[in-house]
Amino acid sequence: MGGLVVVGASLAGLRAVEAARKTGFDGPITLIGAEEHLPYDRPPLSKAFLAKEDTAPPMFRDEQVLRDELGVHLALGRPASGVDTRRRTVRVGDEEYGYGALVIATGARARTVPGWDTLRGVYTLRTLDDAIAVRTALTPGTNLVVVGAGFIGSEVASSARDRGLTVTIVEAQPTPLVRAVGAHMGAACSSLHARNGTTLRCGVGVAAIEGDGAVERVRLSDGTVLKADMVVVGVGASPATQWLAGSGLTLEDGVVCDETLHTGAPGVYAAGDVARWHNPMFSRHMRLEHWTSAAEQGALAARNALDPANARPYATVPYFWSDWYGSRFQFVGIPATDEVRVVDGDTDGAGFTALYREGDRLAGALTLNRPRDIMKYRRLIAGESSWDDGLAFAKTRTT
Numbered sequence: 095m096g097g098l099v100v101v102g103a104s105l106a107g108l109r110a111v112e113a114a115r116k117t118g119f120d121g122p123i124t125l126i127g128a129e130e131h132l133p134y135d136r137p138p139l140s141k142a143f144l145a146k147e148d149t150a151p152p153m154f155r156d157e158q159v160l161r162d163e164l165g166v167h168l169a170l171g172r173p174a175s176g177v178d179t180r181r182r183t184v185r186v187g188d189e190e191y192g193y194g195a196l197v198i199a200t201g202a203r204a205r206t207v208p209g210w211d212t213l214r215g216v217y218t219l220r221t222l223d224d225a226i227a228v229r230t231a232l233t234p235g236t237n238l239v240v241v242g243a244g245f246i247g248s249e250v251a252s253s254a255r256d257r258g259l260t261v262t263i264v265e266a267q268p269t270p271l272v273r274a275v276g277a278h279m280g281a282a283c284s285s286l287h288a289r290n291g292t293t294l295r296c297g298v299g300v301a302a303i304e305g306d307g308a309v310e311r312v313r314l315s316d317g318t319v320l321k322a323d324m325v326v327v328g329v330g331a332s333p334a335t336q337w338l339a340g341s342g343l344t345l346e347d348g349v350v351c352d353e354t355l356h357t358g359a360p361g362v363y364a365a366g367d368v369a370r371w372h373n374p375m376f377s378r379h380m381r382l383e384h385w386t387s388a389a390e391q392g393a394l395a396a397r398n399a400l401d402p403a404n405a406r407p408y409a410t411v412p413y414f415w416s417d418w419y420g421s422r423f424q425f426v427g428i429p430a431t432d433e434v435r436v437v438d439g440d441t442d443g444a445g446f447t448a449l450y451r452e453g454d455r456l457a458g459a460l461t462l463n464r465p466r467d468i469m470k471y472r473r474l475i476a477g478e479s480s481w482d483d484g485l486a487f488a489k490t491r492t493t
């Protein structure tokens with residue numbers, strides 16, 4: 095077969111090229127990345143990298159390892175602009191790369207609001223370059239307003255508090271983290287902000303970000319005006335699929351794939367934050383923006399693309415973590431809304447466990463500072479345990 099081309103030189107793309115070599119594939123591999131940087135790890139960007147000025151960029155691999163040991167041709171700083179699935183080529187500037195197998199791993203981009211980014215001092219946080227810019231601006235005495243109380247907004251707030259800044263988070267939803275953990279537990283998580291000196295304003299939108307050249311204030315929809323020297327907009331991310339317009343691939347909030355991550359076009363698979371695939375574990379399509387699934391999907395997409403006759407499904411219980419103020423949230427499963435029950439600890443205290451029910455099935459678990467329990471709940475959910483089994487297991491953890 096022809097070579098392997100991977101578009102997107104980040105976590106999923108890196109795992110794809112590593113897995114290809116592990117399977118013994120010795121054909122040509124090309125890794126195409128829009129950013130100039132070698133692949134790096136994103137989670138530290140809103141945590142240690144922001145909180146401490148001297149933290150080194152979280153690079154995954156040396157260039158020498160990629161080029162010489164893995165034999166990867168690197169095309170960095172070179173965004174792909176299209177794919178022709180009939181001729182099996184990827185377009186990059188004036189060049190075309192032919193492929194036998196293609197893994198699309200272009201991730202997601204930070205969403206912003208048109209007009210908000212015209213003032214100096216307004217940032218989003220997705221890339222290493224974004225993180226360098228935000229870190230440079232986080233100087234003591236700065237008034238920071240974070241727009242959006244999702245995980246990234248909350249982590250930025252936490253890191254900024256570590257650096258001694260005054261921080262206000264503005265969230266349009268009635269509670270934070272609605273999409274990630276549901277409204278009930280979102281409200282519970284938010285008490286950490288108050289306990290660490292971050293002001294959280296929920297249920298109010300941002301009407302305008304104002305200033306003369308540089309940001310000076312944020313005007314809220316209820317008329318409140320917040321003094322701001324710096325604004326970080328954390329209102330989510332959108333899958334990076336613009337470059338695939340007209341390719342014939344199905345694009346619906348991501349690249350739509352079957353359970354083996356196959357897009358339907360010969361040899362073309364997708365992985366990571368950009369992939370919307372059918373997860374047999376929950377019998378539904380999902381697109382995750384979680385580190386673990388991006389890594390696992392990257393590896394599996396390459397294996398399946400190189401050996402489609404033996405393609406395996408990607409069935410998983412979603413997992414993510416988030417670190418704020420020295421505490422760790424971990425979530426497994428889906429934030430089902432039939433019932434959410436705190437089964438251990440106290441949501442205003444140092445740790446807790448909450449379980450999520452869908453029908454009579456245990457569908458999810460959220461923990462704060464319970465690192466030894468979370469993977470046990472993940473296994474229970476993977477085993478399609480009932481809600482009652484979940485509650486019975488929880489009792490063994492608290493007695």
Ligand code: FAD
Binds near residue numbers: 104
């Ligand atoms: P990305 O990491 O988004 O990489 C995609 C790459 O493709 C990018 O380098 C992009 O430049 C490139 N690209 C885009 N378009 C093109 C194109 N046309 N041509 C070539 N290249 C292109 N997850 C957790 O579970 N826990 C956490 O604590 C956590 N913290 C996070 C903190 C931050 C600040 C961020 C941004 C994410 C965090 N995540 C966390 C999510 C996790 O990092 C992502 O799920 C993971 O990075 C996804 O990997 P990916 O390779 O699919 O996509």
